[in-house]
Amino acid sequence: MRKGGILLPVSSIPSKYGIGTFSKQAYEFVDFLEKAGQKYWQILPLGPTGYGDSPYQSFSTFAGNPYYIDLEELIGKGWLTREECEACDFGADEGYVDYEKVYLSRFKVLKKAYERSEIGTDGDFLKFREENAFWLGDYALYMAVKNSFDSVSWIEWDEDIRLRKEGAMAACREKYAAEVEFYEFQQYLFASQWFALKAYANEKGIKIIGDIPIYVAFDSADTWANPELFQLDENCIPVGVAGCPPDSFSATGQLWGNPLYRWEYHKETGYEWWMRRIAYCYKLYDVVRIDHFRGFDEYYFIPYGDTTAEFGHWEKGPGYDIFKVMKEKLGKKAVIAEDLGFLTPSVLKLVKKTGYPGMKILQFAFDSREESDYLPHNYTCNSVVYTGTHDNDTTMGWFDALNRKDKSFAKRYLNITSRKDVHWEFIRAALASVSDTAIIPMQDYLGLGAEARINIPSTLGNNWKWRMLDGQLTDELAEKIRTMTKLYGRG
Numbered sequence: 001m002r003k004g005g006i007l008l009p010v011s012s013i014p015s016k017y018g019i020g021t022f023s024k025q026a027y028e029f030v031d032f033l034e035k036a037g038q039k040y041w042q043i044l045p046l047g048p049t050g051y052g053d054s055p056y057q058s059f060s061t062f063a064g065n066p067y068y069i070d071l072e073e074l075i076g077k078g079w080l081t082r083e084e085c086e087a088c089d090f091g092a093d094e095g096y097v098d099y100e101k102v103y104l105s106r107f108k109v110l111k112k113a114y115e116r117s118e119i120g121t122d123g124d125f126l127k128f129r130e131e132n133a134f135w136l137g138d139y140a141l142y143m144a145v146k147n148s149f150d151s152v153s154w155i156e157w158d159e160d161i162r163l164r165k166e167g168a169m170a171a172c173r174e175k176y177a178a179e180v181e182f183y184e185f186q187q188y189l190f191a192s193q194w195f196a197l198k199a200y201a202n203e204k205g206i207k208i209i210g211d212i213p214i215y216v217a218f219d220s221a222d223t224w225a226n227p228e229l230f231q232l233d234e235n236c237i238p239v240g241v242a243g244c245p246p247d248s249f250s251a252t253g254q255l256w257g258n259p260l261y262r263w264e265y266h267k268e269t270g271y272e273w274w275m276r277r278i279a280y281c282y283k284l285y286d287v288v289r290i291d292h293f294r295g296f297d298e299y300y301f302i303p304y305g306d307t308t309a310e311f312g313h314w315e316k317g318p319g320y321d322i323f324k325v326m327k328e329k330l331g332k333k334a335v336i337a338e339d340l341g342f343l344t345p346s347v348l349k350l351v352k353k354t355g356y357p358g359m360k361i362l363q364f365a366f367d368s369r370e371e372s373d374y375l376p377h378n379y380t381c382n383s384v385v386y387t388g389t390h391d392n393d394t395t396m397g398w399f400d401a402l403n404r405k406d407k408s409f410a411k412r413y414l415n416i417t418s419r420k421d422v423h424w425e426f427i428r429a430a431l432a433s434v435s436d437t438a439i440i441p442m443q444d445y446l447g448l449g450a451e452a453r454i455n456i457p458s459t460l461g462n463n464w465k466w467r468m469l470d471g472q473l474t475d476e477l478a479e480k481i482r483t484m485t486k487l488y489g490r491g
Contacts, residue, residue, distance in 0.1 A: 002436055002438075002490045003436070003437050004039060004431060004440070004490035005040025005042055006042070006439065007386070007440065007441045008441070008442040009043055009055075009454065010043055010044075011097060011467070012454075013468065014467065016086075018090025018098060018101060020467065021069060021070045022194055025470070027197065030200055030204055034205065035479075036478040036481035036482050036485065037485040038485065039205065041207075041208055042209035042289070043208065043211070045210070045212070046064050046068070046284060047059070047063055047065060048060060048065045048067075049099075050217055050219055051217070052463065053099045054463065054464060055211075055464065056291070057219075058220065059143065059146075059217065060135070060139045060222060062135040062222075062280055063135070063190075064190035066189075067102055067106055068194070069110065079113035079117050080112060088105035088109060090102055090106075094470075095466070095469060096465040110185075119181070119185050124188075125185070125188050128188045128191065137184075138221050138225035140181070140183035140187070141172060141180055142154070142221035142224055143179075144179035145157065154219065162236065194284070198284070210281060210284055210287070211288070211289050212277070212288050214291055215259070215260075226273065229266065238260070239260075239304060240304055241255070241256065241258060242257070242258040242259075242299065242302070245310075245312060252308035253309025254458050255308060255458075267318060271318075274322060274326075275325065279330055286334065287336060288333070288335055288336070289336040289337075290356075292338060293350075293358075294347050297319060298314045298317055298347070300312045300314055320353050323354050335356040336357055336359065336384050337351050337354065337358050339359060340361065357382045359384050359385075359386065360374055360379055360383050360385040360386070360433075361374055361387075361388060361389060362376070362430055363392050365413075366406045366407075366409050376432070379433050384437040384439060385430045385435035385438045386439050386440070387426045387427060387440055390441075392453075394443045394444060394448050394449060395423045395443075396450075397451075399419075400449065423445075423447045427484065428484065431487075441454075445481060446468075
């Protein structure tokens with residue numbers, strides 16, 4: 001069945017306290033999706049953000065972002081007062097996240113809530129801690145110890161705790177017991193609130209599309225607690241790191257810096273860690289988009305210490321074997337393969353063998369110099385079409401910056417006669433395509449320009465900040481989206 005959906009990060013939902021949360025506005029967005037005839041809400045990774053505030057560089061692949069905890073619910077429980085929350089400086093601009101101010105204020109009020117909660121005697125909390133013991137204890141201890149070392153990466157900690165020596169681990173667990181419980185408390189609140197929101201969406205017929213980055217951050221509980229999973233030396237220093245080679249978009253390539261997997265070890269263990277990771281994702285989401293799918297076929301190895309990605313090389317990944325095991329252990333799951341960029345025949349073969357739909361990005365289609373696979377007339381049904389993703393400019397921003405020849409091509413192809421219609425004609429082309437699923441970023445439905453861009457890859461400072469404003473979701477907009485969605489058989 002043909003379906004449509006909207007891409008909107010949780011962080012971009014309006015709220016009183018500096019960043020989107022699992023608040024009443026999140027529930028109102030779900031109501032909007034229902035009114036607009038949508039079947040999917042796509043979000044970005046939900047993990048706690050680390051370096052550069054990127055959800056793709058998280059302190060844990062299992063933990064949730066404490067910024068998303070709804071403070072209003074904690075006020076309702078009597079663990080916080082409204083005055084305490086309103087006294088915090090979460091940033092003055094409702095249209096953008098000020099991560100520094102959110103960081104400085106959020107943990108202060110959460111600590112007050114924790115101290116008043118008496119959570120250590122709560123049966124539901126104790127059950128949550130037991131059920132998530134396979135990751136929760138390591139994550140909470142990691143964060144507690146990290147704070148004691150002024151938040152530097154674990155590779156700079158004292159050797160005994162950096163290398164997880166038994167005596168040091170026991171001493172830290174005792175010394176930081178209260179801080180560990182505080183981080184467990186945050187995760188309990190996050191999970192309770194997120195699963196309630198997800199259940200509400202599912203009851204409305206809305207499924208959640210979540211994101212699993214292929215790599216984890218080096219500065220993460222995952223790497224610290226499981227060094228055997230990664231290509232690290234005896235001192236836990238990476239041998240090589242992840243990225244992408246130079247291309248037309250970047251002369252020096254992309255240096256992501258994530259540790260690379262020891263795929264032979266993973267295979268020997270039956271991909272045990274990966275199966276746990278993926279199974280947990282399917283608790284959080286209904287559909288999983290696997291970021292950088294190409295990395296399972298071949299991964300780009302950049303020598304550790306290089307300052308660019310120019311001198312890396314490709315090495316073989318696990319290929320179909322990991323997906324074969326996944327299907328055997330977890331059953332048939334809904335997956336979107338992020339198969340963007342330069343694709344070799346072996347990558348294309350892998351995507352085809354899995355049967356997973358790949359991605360089609362309309363903004364990639366309009367190169368007047370050559371025929372593109374991203375033009376709608378070249379799509380197949382087993383695909384997911386987007387006007388753009390979180391890594392692209394908004395459609396209006398992209399169109400305004402387009403060169404004259406490509407802009408002329410796009411106008412002719414989409415029958416654009418007026419600038420004010422640009423975003424709607426792009427949306428129309430996506431919805432009208434043969435792709436089984438069409439996902440449109442919320443900014444495109446709102447007709448916003450470059451000021452609403454989510455991320456510019458390989459840059460720091462201005463990413464992941466855009467927020468929707470109260471009042472932008474109207475009944476008129478919902479009806480217009482619904483009408484167009486039904487017109488193209490996606491209702």
